[in-house]
Amino acid sequence: MSAIDGYLHAIIVRAIQEAREDGSATIEAHHLLLAIAADNEATTHRILTTAGLDRRAVRDALDWEFEHSLRAVGVSPAACALPRPSPVSGQPKIGASARLALERSFASVRRKKELRPAHLLLGILQAQVGTxxxxxxxxxVDQDQLVNRVQQALSSEDA
Structure with missing residues (x-):
């Protein structure tokens, strides 16, 4: 197993755990981002922490997005006690946003052996819509600036 295969496997296993904790039947891009934020791979860790995004900060941002989305449809999370997510039976499947993030990651290189962990982060961050x-x-968080940091890191690794 190559280093990138090991990394992808570890991130997907962690994303499965994140999806289960959310009570989600699918692994989405935000689960991949949580998994990357929890990982200590040097480049992605440095990029995320420089932007103030450790795993806790990513989780807080996602929770805030969830509450904001509920408020947008007239539900006040503070006014009603939301139940904890129900456990999902079976293995979560790869969802549309995660699939698109992976496709963007793989499309950013010509050959698989050029793929590095930062490419996965780049694929997630290049989404223009979604959670x-x-x-x-x-x-x-300035998403464009974060994308630029990832691209610069990848360029410097190529040099």
Whole structure:
């Protein structure tokens, strides 16, 4: 197993755990981001922490996005006690946003052997719509600047 295969496997296993904790039947891009934020891979860890995004900060941003979305449809989380997510039976499947993030990651290289952990982060951050961009915006994280940092890190690794 190559280093990138081991990394992808570890991130997906962690994303499965994140999806289960959320009570989600699918693994989505935000579960992948949580998994990356919890990982200590040097490049992605440095990029995320420089932007103030450790795992706790990502989780807080996602929780804030969830509450904001509920308020947008007239539900006040403070006014009603929401139940904890129910456990999901079976293995969560890869959802649309995670699939798209993986496709963007793989499309950013010509050959699989060029793929590095930062490419996965880049694939997640390049989403223009969805939970991740909304959560980052609510957390006042400049998504374009974060994408640029990832691209710069990848360029410097290539040099």
């Amino acid at each position: 991740v961009p909304r959560a980052l915006a609510l957390a006042a």
